[in-house]
Ligand SMILES: Cc1cc2nc3c(=O)[nH]c(=O)nc-3n(C[C@H](O)[C@H](O)[C@H](O)COP(=O)(O)OP(=O)(O)OC[C@H]3O[C@@H](n4cnc5c(N)ncnc54)[C@H](O)[C@@H]3O)c2cc1C
């Protein structure tokens with residue numbers, strides 16, 4: 001029996017990353033493998049099983065955290081992994097990439113250090129594959145209904161898996177040459193090795209999900225035809241329209257969107273070319289933006305041996321600890337150093353920095369970036385604070401505004417955009433066009449993998465209900481659900 005007082009006697013021990021000097025020389029994941037089971041058992045025993053599990057509520061998937069903690073603390077790995085897989089289709093992704101709002105909401109975190117929930121999840125996820133708990137689960141019978149899922153990011157894949165397992169004949173259409181959405185071409189291999197995605201896709205295939213890559217629905221295949229060929233269509237096309245920076249010189253050669261850069265680096269890793277055409281090698285690089293995408297550009301540029309990398313973040317440096325207006329259990333904005341920031345050594349970020357312009361050299365290409373201190377409140381450049389950085393490459397990582405507005409898909413299906421630029425849908429993920437549903441970033445706006453999986457699961461339940469008049473599939477969230485403080 002696990003020690004019920006372990007939260008009083010056992011300190012938090014997170015798994016360690018490989019040394020920054022070592023990992024920056026390769027593209028393998030920064031964490032060398034899953035945490036060892038004895039460490040996981042010890043850390044799971046710190047869970048207080050506190051009765052009102054805020055961790056469970058903070059997780060968009062409703063992961064059964066106290067349950068799998070108790071099972072892991074008692075060495076029942078098979079049952080723990082089964083409990084995890086009951087609510088999370090892809091825990092190997094969330095265990096590596098989720099920002100873990102559950103840990104911010106852990107009751108132990110009120111006056112101590114949270115349980116290492118994400119590490120435990122990752123260990124259970126990887127162990128589930130090793131012991132054969134995470135295996136293909138094809139449906140026992142087919143319904144004869146045909147569903148098309150458009151987009152193969154985490155939302156589309158989660159929905160497809162749920163619908164296939166429910167017995168519907170499900171085909172995923174993806175315009176890219178490979179499957180996975182931002183898991184494939186956005187997030188770099190040093191945060192998610194792609195064999196993990198391939199293994200999951202093999203599982204989906206073994207269950208019966210069909211895939212068609214290289215099909216841009218709306219252009220290569222009219223969306224209304226797709227609708228008439230299927231009993232339902234679920235759009236999980238992401239929010240891939242980049243936010244632009246209208247500063248002077250933003251269209252100079254050498255100023256690029258982050259996703260162009262990250263896609264090429266991911267393609268190089270997957271063998272499409274020995275060296276990406278767009279590389280940071282031997283260049284001064286300036287990254288404009290402060291989120292995950294900017295950090296991924298940083299880690300990629302360091303591995304490509306950039307001469308220097310500076311990140312301009314328009315936000316002021318966050319506080320080291322929770323601010324009073326972000327009390328427990330919200331996931332607070334605090335100062336964090338990602339693995340990429342660790343690798344940079346000295347702090348590569350300039351906080352409260354607003355980009356003033358991009359300047360060309362004699363060859364007409366980008367030569368420098370001008371920035372200034374951003375005035376608190378309106379973020380305008382503060383007079384007299386302008387500075388210049390040399391730059392042959394500037395990467396715009398300013399986030400995404402929503403699904404691509406110029407895609408013919410929406411027009412062909414008669415869909416409307418909502419006030420935030422996302423595809424409009426009702427409380428059941430349904431659009432105004434009968435049998436057409438929307439899930440993931442396309443409906444929610446730029447978000448997180450855990451929300452995308454939750455959206456996929458919930459939208460699958462809505463599609464199942466539309467097709468059969470009833471459903472046994474879970475609905476972890478509604479489109480109206482959001483984090484306590486976004
Ligand atoms: C660089 C980067 C790093 C990130 N890091 C993290 C992280 O660490 N943790 C985290 O939780 N989240 C992270 N995110 C966010 C996360 O990746 C997204 O929220 C998530 O992938 C959204 O899933 P989705 O399925 O809705 O869309 P996407 O993953 O964007 O997938 C949409 C898919 O639809 C396809 N598609 C679009 N239009 C069509 C069409 N007409 N026909 C056919 N296919 C089409 C696209 O090609 C794409 O494959 C990151 C995002 C980026 C860009």
Ligand code: SF4
Pocket residue numbers: 058059060061063065094095098099100101102103117118121450
């Ligand atoms: S998916 Fe994210 S929020 Fe949910 S339990 Fe795992 S780490 Fe926590």
